[in-house]
Amino acid sequence: MMKNWITGAAVALMGLTGGAMAQDYPDRPLMMMVSYGAGGATDFQARIVTMTAGNEDALGMPIAIINKPGAGGRVGWNWFATQADSDGYTLGAYNVPHFIAQSIKGGVSYSTDSFEPIANWGADPAVFVVAADSPFNSMDDVVAFAKENPGKLTFSGAGLFVGHHIAALQIEKAAGVKMAYIPTKGGGAAAMKAVIAGEVMGGVNNLSDAFRAQEAGNVRILGVADLERSAFLPDVPTMMEQGLDVDNSSVNFRGVMVPKGTPPEVIERLAATVPAMFENSRVAKKMKAGGSPMHIMNRDEVIEMWAAREATLKELLSGL
Amino acid sequence: MEFIYYFGDVFSPLSFALLLGGTIGGLILGATPGLSPTMAVALLIPFTFQLEAVQGLILLGAAYTSTVAGGAVSAILLKIPGAPANIATTLDGHTMAKKGQGARALQLSFLASAVGGVFGVLLLIFLTPVLAQWALAFGPSHLFWLAILGVTVIGSLDSDSVVKGLLSGCIGLWLATIGFDDIMGAQRFIFHPSLGGGINIIAALIGLFAIPQVLTMFAKGRRTQGAEVIEVQKHSVSAAAGELIRNPRALTIGTITGSIIGLIPGVGGQIAGLVAYDQTKKFSPDQDKFGTGHPEGVIAAEAANNAMVGPSLVPLLTLSIPGSPTAAVLLGGLLIHGIFPGTDLFDNHPDVAWTFINSMLIGQILMCIFGLYVAGLAARVAQVPQSVMAAVVLGLSVFGAYSVQSSMGDVYVMACLGVMMFFLERFGFSAAPLVLGLILGPIAEANFIQGSMIANATDGMGPYFFGGPLNILLMVVVAASVAYSIWMELRTRKIQNTVEVQS
Numbered sequence: 104m105m106k107n108w109i110t111g112a113a114v115a116l117m118g119l120t121g122g123a124m125a126q127d128y129p130d131r132p133l134m135m136m137v138s139y140g141a142g143g144a145t146d147f148q149a150r151i152v153t154m155t156a157g158n159e160d161a162l163g164m165p166i167a168i169i170n171k172p173g174a175g176g177r178v179g180w181n182w183f184a185t186q187a188d189s190d191g192y193t194l195g196a197y198n199v200p201h202f203i204a205q206s207i208k209g210g211v212s213y214s215t216d217s218f219e220p221i222a223n224w225g226a227d228p229a230v231f232v233v234a235a236d237s238p239f240n241s242m243d244d245v246v247a248f249a250k251e252n253p254g255k256l257t258f259s260g261a262g263l264f265v266g267h268h269i270a271a272l273q274i275e276k277a278a279g280v281k282m283a284y285i286p287t288k289g290g291g292a293a294a295m296k297a298v299i300a301g302e303v304m305g306g307v308n309n310l311s312d313a314f315r316a317q318e319a320g321n322v323r324i325l326g327v328a329d330l331e332r333s334a335f336l337p338d339v340p341t342m343m344e345q346g347l348d349v350d351n352s353s354v355n356f357r358g359v360m361v362p363k364g365t366p367p368e369v370i371e372r373l374a375a376t377v378p379a380m381f382e383n384s385r386v387a388k389k390m391k392a393g394g395s396p397m398h399i400m401n402r403d404e405v406i407e408m409w410a411a412r413e414a415t416l417k418e419l420l421s422g423l
Numbered sequence: 424m425e426f427i428y429y430f431g432d433v434f435s436p437l438s439f440a441l442l443l444g445g446t447i448g449g450l451i452l453g454a455t456p457g458l459s460p461t462m463a464v465a466l467l468i469p470f471t472f473q474l475e476a477v478q479g480l481i482l483l484g485a486a487y488t489s490t491v492a493g494g495a496v497s498a499i500l501l502k503i504p505g506a507p508a509n510i511a512t513t514l515d516g517h518t519m520a521k522k523g524q525g526a527r528a529l530q531l532s533f534l535a536s537a538v539g540g541v542f543g544v545l546l547l548i549f550l551t552p553v554l555a556q557w558a559l560a561f562g563p564s565h566l567f568w569l570a571i572l573g574v575t576v577i578g579s580l581d582s583d584s585v586v587k588g589l590l591s592g593c594i595g596l597w598l599a600t601i602g603f604d605d606i607m608g609a610q611r612f613i614f615h616p617s618l619g620g621g622i623n624i625i626a627a628l629i630g631l632f633a634i635p636q637v638l639t640m641f642a643k644g645r646r647t648q649g650a651e652v653i654e655v656q657k658h659s660v661s662a663a664a665g666e667l668i669r670n671p672r673a674l675t676i677g678t679i680t681g682s683i684i685g686l687i688p689g690v691g692g693q694i695a696g697l698v699a700y701d702q703t704k705k706f707s708p709d710q711d712k713f714g715t716g717h718p719e720g721v722i723a724a725e726a727a728n729n730a731m732v733g734p735s736l737v738p739l740l741t742l743s744i745p746g747s748p749t750a751a752v753l754l755g756g757l758l759i760h761g762i763f764p765g766t767d768l769f770d771n772h773p774d775v776a777w778t779f780i781n782s783m784l785i786g787q788i789l790m791c792i793f794g795l796y797v798a799g800l801a802a803r804v805a806q807v808p809q810s811v812m813a814a815v816v817l818g819l820s821v822f823g824a825y826s827v828q829s830s831m832g833d834v835y836v837m838a839c840l841g842v843m844m845f846f847l848e849r850f851g852f853s854a855a856p857l858v859l860g861l862i863l864g865p866i867a868e869a870n871f872i873q874g875s876m877i878a879n880a881t882d883g884m885g886p887y888f889f890g891g892p893l894n895i896l897l898m899v900v901v902a903a904s905v906a907y908s909i910w911m912e913l914r915t916r917k918i919q920n921t922v923e924v925q926s
Contacts, residue, residue, distance in 0.1 A: 140748065141465035147755040150469060169829050170465075173620030174603030181619055182830075210610055257880045263608055283880030288605040288869040292751065296688060296744045300559040303877065312743075319743055319765020389472070392761030 128191055128369055129164045135194040135359065136187065138179020140172040143290060144227070144309060144395070145357055149196050151389045152224045152381050161380040162373075166194065175262050176201050177211050184213035189362040191369035194221070199356040199409065204264040204416050215413055216363065219370055220405035222377040223358035225390070226398035228329035228351065229270035230313045230339070231258075232298055232322040233305045242274075242326045242345040245305060249280035256282040259294040259306035264420075267294065267307040270328040270353035272419055274307075277347040298322055309355065310335065311394045328353050335396065352415045356398070358405060374402040425769075426548055429777035433785055438481050441474075442782055445485030446789045450797065452486070453493020456629055457823025459506040460490040461748040468756050476760035476772075480779040483756045485786040487749055488540060491729055492790050495532040496797065499721075500525055501816050503633040503823065507624060507693040508728040510858055511700035513632055515713065515720030522716050526798050530663035531718055532725040533794030538667070539678045539726030540787035543733030546682055547740075548780055554734060555741040558686045563874035564888045566690060568897035570867035573694055575904040576701040577856040585912050588856045591847070595860020598622050598840075605865070606872050617832025624693075626824040626833035627840055627861055631854040633820045634841020640813035660795055666718060673719040676703045677726030685731025688738050688746035693862050697855070699727030705907065733783065740764050740776065 135153060139145045146168065153166040171179035180202050183195040197218065206214040233239045239248070249256045260267030263286050271284045287293040291309050298306040299321045307328075308316075314335045316322045326342045327333055329351045342349035359377055361370060380386075381399045390397050400408065432438060445467070452463040467486050471479030494505030499516035512532060519528040546554065561569070577592035578585040601612045602621025613619055667674060680699040684690065703723035704713045713720050736753070738746040743764045745751035757764055762772055769776050824837035844854055878887035888894065 141461060141752055143751065146465075147758065150755075151759070154469070154472060171620070171828050171830065174605065175608060177603050177608070178620035181616070185616070205608070208608070210608070255880055257877050262606065283876065285873055285876050285880075286606050287873060288865070292745050293688075296559070296738070296742070297562075299742060299744065300562060302562045315743055315763045315765065318763055319767065321742060321765065389759060393755075393758040394763070 128372060129162055131192065132164050133162065133166045133192050133194055134169050135166050135196060136169050136171055136179055136183050137196045138171055138173075138176040138183070138198075139290075141170050143172075144311065145196055145198060146170060147393065148225055148357060148390065148395050151393070151395075152386055154389075155380055155383045155386060158380075158383075161383075162376055175205070175265060177205055180205075180213050181211055183362060184217040187362045189364035189366075191361065191365050191373070193362065194373075195360050195362070197356075197358055197360045198266075199358075200269050200352060200412050200416055201265045201355070203409065203413050204269060204420060207413070207416055207420050208264050215409050218360040219363060219365060220402055220409060221359040221361060221370070221373045222381065222402060223356055223398060223400035223405050223408070224381045225355075225357040225395055227266075227355040227357070227396055228310045228327050228333060229266050229307050229353045229355070230310050230327050230336075231270075231274070231305060231325045231342075232295070232308050232313045232316070233325060234298055234301055235321055235323060237305070237323065239305065239325065240323075242342065242347060245325065246278040246280060246347070248304075249278065249282050254281045254283055256280075256305070257285055257303040258282060259285045259287050259297040259303045260308070261291045261294050262286045262288070266309075266353045266355040267291070269416065269419065270307045270349065273328065273349040273353060274342065274347060276419070277342070277349050295322070307353075311396065314394055333396065335394065350415075352412060352419070356400075356405075356408065358400070370402075425773065426777045426781060429774060430781050432477065432774065432778040433481070433782050438478055438778075438782070441478055441482045442485045442786060443789065445482045446489045446786055447793055449486040449489030450493040450496075450790065450793055453490030453505055454496035454797075455823070456497050456501070456503040456505055456633070456819045457625055457826045458490070459625055459827075460487055460494075460508075461506075461752055462827070463487075463490040464749055464752045464756075468752065468759070471756055472759065476757075476762055477775050477778045479756060479760060480753075480775065481782040483753055484779050484783045485789075487753065488729070488732055488783055488786040489790040489793075491732055492533060492536040492540070492725070492794060494728075495536070495725055496529065496801075497819075499528045499532065500801065501633065501819065502636050503816065503820065504628050505823075507628065507858070507862060508696050508731070509724075510628065510632075510855060511696035511724035512721060512728075514700065514724075514855060515715075515717050516724075518714065518716035519718070519721065524658070524716065526801055527658040527663060527666075527718070528721050529798035529801055530658060530660055530795055531667060531721050533791050533798065534663060534667050535674060535677065535722040535726040536729040536794070537787050537791035538674060539681055539728075539730035540732055540790070541784060542678045543682050543685065543730040544780060544784045544787065545733070547733035547736060548784075551737055551741055554686055554737045558688055558738045558746065559742070560893060561687050561690075563870040563877065564891075565893050565897060566687070567867055567870040567874055567888070568894060568901060569687070569690060570863045570870065572897060572901050572904060573698065573859060573863045574867070575901055575908065576698070577859050579704075579908050579911065580697070580701060580853075580856050580859060584851065585908060587850075587852050591852045591854075591857040592860040594847075595857040595862075596864040597860075598627070598857075599861045599864025600868075604868075606869060615832075615835075617830070617835050620828075620832075622836055622840075622861065623824075623827055623833050624858075624861065625827045626837040628858060629820045629823050630837035630840035631844045631858060633816050634838065635845040635848050635854070637813045637817045637820070638842070638845045640809045640816075643809070658798075660799075667722060670719055670722055672706060673703045673722040674726050676706060677723035678730045680723075681727030681730030682734050684727075685734040686737060686746070688744060690866055694859070695731040696724040696728040697859055699723045729787070740768055741766055 157165040187193045494509040498509040498512040502517040578588040677699040684695040738744045739750040
């Protein structure tokens with residue numbers, strides 16, 4: 104009874120302030136939740152793309168990054184879907200296909216319906232890497248070995264139901280082989296270490312991290328799981344070019360979203376401002392220096408991308 | 424000896440100012456409960472956007488070095504370990520502070536930190552290529568055995584009885600299973616939304632160490648007469664330095680253990696202090712004094728946790744693999760300036776790499792000087808009434824637990840664990856083995872699952888976990904550690920029996 108009364112009062116109060124809020128939004132600093140730890144690729148990129156938020160031509164208010172890591176992002180997104188304020192001052196970073204795959208697998212309190220996308224800033228495709236001294240020279244070699252030794256080819260990735268796992272499933276499906284996917288704890292870095300140290304025979308990893316590791320001479324990249332070759336790696340063929348029917352479903356898209364229930368005029372304002380903020384030349388320069396591929400998409404494009412991913416992933420994961 | 428040429432760069436006015444600022448700021452951040460070295464470095468990253476690559480790294484390196492050492496301040500004076508690295512410091516450090524020797528404990532800890540830290544950075548300078556191979560040698564099966572080795576010291580760590588120590592360790596291992604399992608994504612014991620991410624280690628540390636102490640202080644009531652006060656007696660720096668030199672065993676064991684363990688990716692920082700403490704205790708003739716305010720304990724723990732700083736950067740700088748959360752944040756700091764660490768880092772960017780390493784070397788010394796100054800200040804705080812102390816510690820605990828992930832959930836976890844520990848302590852259980860269980864559980868589990876998946880796909884569980892020289896070496900050490908504990912337990916029982924017979 105008391106609780107209902109409080110909720111009613113709160114709703115009424117929000118109704119009163121709502122109209123005034125939209126005009127001078129934002130009038131205080133915003134926060135953006137990142138569901139991975141400080142120092143990870145998502146955190147690192149989120150800090151760069153939001154660094155110009157305080158400029159007059161952007162939001163005019165800074166965005167502070169809050170990390171809520173745990174369980175491959177589930178902790179942060181659960182919090183964002185159930186506890187975050189939908190007042191427009193709480194933004195969140197999304198990673199597709201991670202959160203969509205997790206919501207299909209179940210056990211979490213979010214789905215694509217729990218969030219409203221604002222804009223996409225980056226796309227990091229998955230690549231197949233092998234150690235520098237590996238006998239494999241192309242995806243053909245990998246597939247041939249897997250055909251001869253079913254279930255014996257070990258390859259690492261950053262966990263289950265993340266982009267790397269999706270790419271692994273797609274490669275196995277496309278080649279019609281069974282391999283041993285080894286999920287590691289500790290993200291892409293741990294998966295990469297397993298490849299370099301020779302604990303596993305190969306691995307799926309982020310293009311950005313693999314590019315650096317290849318530059319350092321520690322690994323070789325055999326294929327990119329994307330529709331076209333990457334500007335960072337013009338010499339590395341895509342999976343499709345090597346005869347494996349793997350599309351861009353595993354590409355790790357990163358962007359900004361708000362919880363469902365955020366006032367439409369706030370969403371409009373953010374959807375108009377945020378993509379322009381990402382296009383700032385200072386942001387582009389820092390992202391390029393860090394080897395992080397940018398891919399700016401507006402709200403409508405992201406809504407479309409989410410829906411397309413959800414359909415592909417439902418089909419791919421239905422067998423698991 | 425190439426690094427000597429780049430010492431000049433460290434002393435350019437801006438660089439040196441940043442080094443000073445980073446060191447002092449790091450000490451303050453490190454001394455604040457809840458602000459672990461990882462958090463402190465992450466907080467500073469945005470400031471480096473505006474700086475040159477070299478200067479940015481100097482700031483981050485200085486902050487990393489001094490936050491690790493700064494954690495000793497709250498560990499010793501308040502019994503709140505700022506990070507897992509400082510757990511072992513509380514065991515003897517806080518007991519010393521309670522006896523009025525807080526200044527002495529702080530001086531010893533900063534001097535030991537500096538010695539360990541300088542040794543660690545020197546290892547990084549001279550042995551990096553060799554060490555990189557060593558860091559890679561540890562695969563899932565070896566990390567699993569290493570975690571088991573950690574479990575074997577649980578029983579003897581800071582408990583009167585091995586059985587009670589093992590029981591607390593088991594509680595810690597159970598607590599570690601709470602939350603989403605990191606590999607499979609299965610949900611375990613999530614009966615409240617705050618537990619979704621599992622038990623946060625920093626929040627748990629604060630709860631388990633600080634809260635029982637606060638409750639004990641409050642439980643004594645508002646007696647004015649005979650109220651205990653924590654006095655911090657003055658202690659001269661030269662006396663502390665002399666004491667350090669008279670304890671070469673603790674210093675050596677701490678430094679060497681810290682350097683070796685710091686190298687191992689994913690494990691190092693968290694357990695270096697505890698393992699060094701345990702080893703020093705086993706090799707010391709005065710075993711019984713450990714845990715009662717014995718300086719050797721403080722020296723070993725602090726030498727180890729700073730010795731780890733240099734080697735922990737080896738996998739990052741040579742292989743671009745961050746071996747610890749803090750190293751991951753530093754990687755971000757490097758990337759933002761377009762510097763890709765890797766085998767050719769020292770060829771392509773010698774100015775950046777060497778200046779960064781040199782600044783850590785000088786940072787260790789600056790950290791020691793400022794730390795000793797802080798220890799001197801602590802001596803001036805002549806009397807702190809317990810009621811005030813309890814309130815301050817409680818306030819800092821709540822702030823610390825909240826600040827880890829800006830989440831009230833962590834504060835609830837901290838409070839619940841704290842109340843639980845208060846009652847457990849009444850029955851002779853202690854927090855250190857419990858925390859060790861909490862830290863080792865996930866390491867053992869994840870590496871066992873990963874190892875068994877690889878083993879099943881390749882040559883089978885037997886050869887994978889029991890074959891190979893490194894596995895066998897680790898198993899022998901595990902067996903030796905267990906045998907030693909049993910022998911010690913039997914010996915104490917025998918002595919007790921003889922005493923009973925005699926009386």
